Amino acid sequence: xxxxxxxxGFYVFTLAAFFGYQVISKVPQLLHTPLMAFTNAVAGIxxxxxxxxxxxxxGLLISILGAIAVAAATVNVVGGFLITDRMLKMFKKxxxxx
Amino acid sequence: MSPEIKLWIFRGALFVASCLFLLGLRALTSAExxxxxxxxxxxxxxxxxxxxxxxxxxxxxxxxxxxxVVGTVIGVPMGRWIPMTKMPERIALSHAFGGAAVxxxxxxxxxxxxxxxxxxxxxxIGFEVVMGAVTFTGSLVAFGKLQGTISGKPLGFRxxxxxxxxxxxxxxxxxxxxIARPEQTVVFYGVIALSAVxxxxxxxxxxxxxxxxxxxxxNAYAGLxxxxxxxxxxxxxLIICGxxxxxxxxxxxxxxxxxxxxxxxNVLFGGVGAGAAATAGSGEAKPSRExxxxxxxxxxxxxxxxxxxxGYGMAVAQAQHAVRDLAGVLAANxxxxxxxxxxxxxxxxxxxNVLLAEANVPYDQLFELDAINDDFRQxxxxxxxxxxxxxxxxxxxxxxxxxxxxxxxNADQSKAVIVLKRSxxxxxxxxxNELFVQPNTMMVLGDAKHTLxxxxxxxxxxxx
Numbered sequence: 001x002x003x004x005x006x007x008x009g010f011y012v013f014t015l016a017a018f019f020g021y022q023v024i025s026k027v028p029q030l031l032h033t034p035l036m037a038f039t040n041a042v043a044g045i046x047x048x049x050x051x052x053x054x055x056x057x058x059g060l061l062i063s064i065l066g067a068i069a070v071a072a073a074t075v076n077v078v079g080g081f082l083i084t085d086r087m088l089k090m091f092k093k094x095x096x097x098x
Numbered sequence: 099m100s101p102e103i104k105l106w107i108f109r110g111a112l113f114v115a116s117c118l119f120l121l122g123l124r125a126l127t128s129a130e131x132x133x134x135x136x137x138x139x140x141x142x143x144x145x146x147x148x149x150x151x152x153x154x155x156x157x158x159x160x161x162x163x164x165x166x167v168v169g170t171v172i173g174v175p176m177g178r179w180i181p182m183t184k185m186p187e188r189i190a191l192s193h194a195f196g197g198a199a200v201x202x203x204x205x206x207x208x209x210x211x212x213x214x215x216x217x218x219x220x221x222x223i224g225f226e227v228v229m230g231a232v233t234f235t236g237s238l239v240a241f242g243k244l245q246g247t248i249s250g251k252p253l254g255f256r257x258x259x260x261x262x263x264x265x266x267x268x269x270x271x272x273x274x275x276x277i278a279r280p281e282q283t284v285v286f287y288g289v290i291a292l293s294a295v296x297x298x299x300x301x302x303x304x305x306x307x308x309x310x311x312x313x314x315x316x317n318a319y320a321g322l323x324x325x326x327x328x329x330x331x332x333x334x335x336l337i338i339c340g341x342x343x344x345x346x347x348x349x350x351x352x353x354x355x356x357x358x359x360x361x362x363x364n365v366l367f368g369g370v371g372a373g374a375a376a377t378a379g380s381g382e383a384k385p386s387r388e389x390x391x392x393x394x395x396x397x398x399x400x401x402x403x404x405x406x407x408x409g410y411g412m413a414v415a416q417a418q419h420a421v422r423d424l425a426g427v428l429a430a431n432x433x434x435x436x437x438x439x440x441x442x443x444x445x446x447x448x449x450x451n452v453l454l455a456e457a458n459v460p461y462d463q464l465f466e467l468d469a470i471n472d473d474f475r476q477x478x479x480x481x482x483x484x485x486x487x488x489x490x491x492x493x494x495x496x497x498x499x500x501x502x503x504x505x506x507x508n509a510d511q512s513k514a515v516i517v518l519k520r521s522x523x524x525x526x527x528x529x530x531n532e533l534f535v536q537p538n539t540m541m542v543l544g545d546a547k548h549t550l551x552x553x554x555x556x557x558x559x560x561x562x
Contacts, residue, residue: 006218009329009337016338019120020345026127029441029466032448033185034136035126035346036317040192042119042139043324043343046199048112048150049331053206054165055156065206067165072199074169075176076192081140082177083188088133090182090455093462 034087041080047073104152111149112335118142119335123342129461146335182456183416186445189313190241196320197233200226200327201290207330208286215330217277222330224273227286228293229323235297237316243301244309244445254303265296307487309445310354311362318347350447357441357467359493359504389540391549394516395556397540401478401514403434405470407507408450409443411484411520411546418457420550421483425459427554436463438470438507440488471508480512482533484519484546490531515539518546 027035050073054066099107118138125135150156180188204227208215215223242248272289276282304312321344328336355362398404406425412418425435437459443450451464474480482489489509492499509515510533517534521543534541542549 002216003218005332006329009332009334012334012337013325013329013341016120016341017345020123020342021349023124023127024342024346024349028127028129029439029448030129030451030461030464031126031132032350033189033446033452034132034448036189036313036350036447037192038123038126038136038139039317039321039343039346040189040196042123042143042339043196043321044199045115045119045143045146045335045339046196046203046324046327047143048146049203049327049333049336050165050199050206051147051150051162052153052155053203053210054161055151055153055158056210057157058210062206062210063161065202065209067161067168069199069202069206070162070165071169071172072195072202074166075173075195076199077143078170078173079176080173080192081136081143082174083180084136085133086177087182087452087455088129088136090452090458091129091132091461092455092458093129093460 030091034084037080037084037087041077041084044073044077044080047077099152101154104154108149108152111145112333115142115146115149116335116338118145119339119342182452183413185452186309186313186449187241187244189446190237190244190316193313193316193320194234194237194241197230197237197316197323199230200320200323201230201234203327204230204330205286205290212280212283212286215280219330220277220280221273222326224276224289226323226326226330227290228269228273229319229326231290231293232297232300233316233319233323235294236301236312236319237297239298239301240304240309240312240316243304243306248302250306252303252305258299258303262296262299265292265299268292269296306445307442308358310442310447310449311351311358311360313446314347314351314354316347318344318351321345321347354442354447357505359501386534386541387537387539389516389542391542391552391556394540394542395553397479397514397516398428398433398553398557399431401428401433403477403479404428404436405474405477405480405509405512406435406437407443407480407482407485407489407509408437408439408454409483409485409488410445410449411486411518413444413449413453413484415484415520415546417483417547417550418453418459420547420554422454422457422459424481424550424554424557425463427558431557436465436470436473438465438467438474438509440467440485440507443485443488467505467507474508474511477512478514480509480515482509482515482517482519483550486519486531489533492530492532495532509533510536513538517541518549519543520545 050066050069054070119142122135122139125131204223208223243250269289269292272285275285301312321340325337325340328340428435439450487501489507491510493501493504493506
């Protein structure tokens, strides 16, 4: 990584953080738990980094570390989206007959 | 496919995925559009993963397949079958997985190309590993505390904060050494070990009532770790998602600490409950009025407006369905029933909302503190289900109280109050609650679920 890449990284980080701050401040209290589950699932995008390592063929140890990282991130992606959807499905405006 | 085309497909997929994540998050600002937003993000995730499989460094697929299968096998049950009452534990665990994934990526990157990282890359990986490891062990301790495996009481010791500061400085020093001498593998492992210890020590002194804040903070740490890995790998989508995750954790932590009228510093270093015992003893103990289910039912029969204030006790007793049933019986009698949700009721942000939604309570009956607080005065009966500190008038009237200044729900102003509580013992923080000894307050002791069931039957019976 060189200093140009670092600079671009900071631009991206700052813009994303600003966007996130603006938007997340508007999420109602009602949806705070789904919000946590959602951002958790989205942060599972670290899967992208672990895939490259697990598929990289850089020796057994690194492959195993990569595979564990893939598994941990996948748990968050799969479980995170499933549970967010389960929660959001429950929020209903009008009473429905059970 | 030429390598050039593959590269652009990879880049394009990640770019589109980033846009879908941002759009998805924006849709989460309203309950009507939230589900659509979630699916946008899920599609973005699928695109990102598919695009990465075309990356030039991905040459074999068996380890990837093993990881994906194992992760899915664990992830599906965690998403589908974990009961809503276990949501705080579930969230804490997912922070642990997130931290572990990022820390492992950092470790593998270091082992793979430690000497060619350059000082910025080494610094980013160092930060990534420290945050990842702190999040991992800290979240496991939080999980243990929520489960009850580890005591929910603040477990601090004299000099604990100093020790934490020393550990943090040691980690930073380790990173600095690695930037100068990246081949010092021992230092790298040492930094991981120290960070893991730091994570444990940071969360152990946090008491149960402060859990909402620490869960949000761990969320923020997990996000920052992911962002750091984006810097290390020069991968923009990781930086973006990490910033969103970290930002949301930080904002929620701020909302939570504001709702408790506490500063971050106070939550992290204070340990509520430690100083509370001294003030609790002052003033003679006034008796509270214990009432039978029949008394409470009589009161509810003549009421025309009712506000329900749920708290952690409702989650513990799993009484959300029983609450809804009683509300249904009351509504059938023409009573206006609403719910007042304090921001820190429960063990995580939005805890009560999710439980009530699970019990089929429509969300337009759930009101935030500011929206409903002026209405208590005109309300006939407030039913407090397992809440304590969030309705304690001492927060307004008694400057010596540890919770003084915290915004509370004005349950004490309603014409009558019914408090459902497991026992006469003071709440978690050991603070006496004036509300419980007010002349217009009835205490109905016992398991909330059981009591609510009987109350529903008693109110219903009289109308047939």
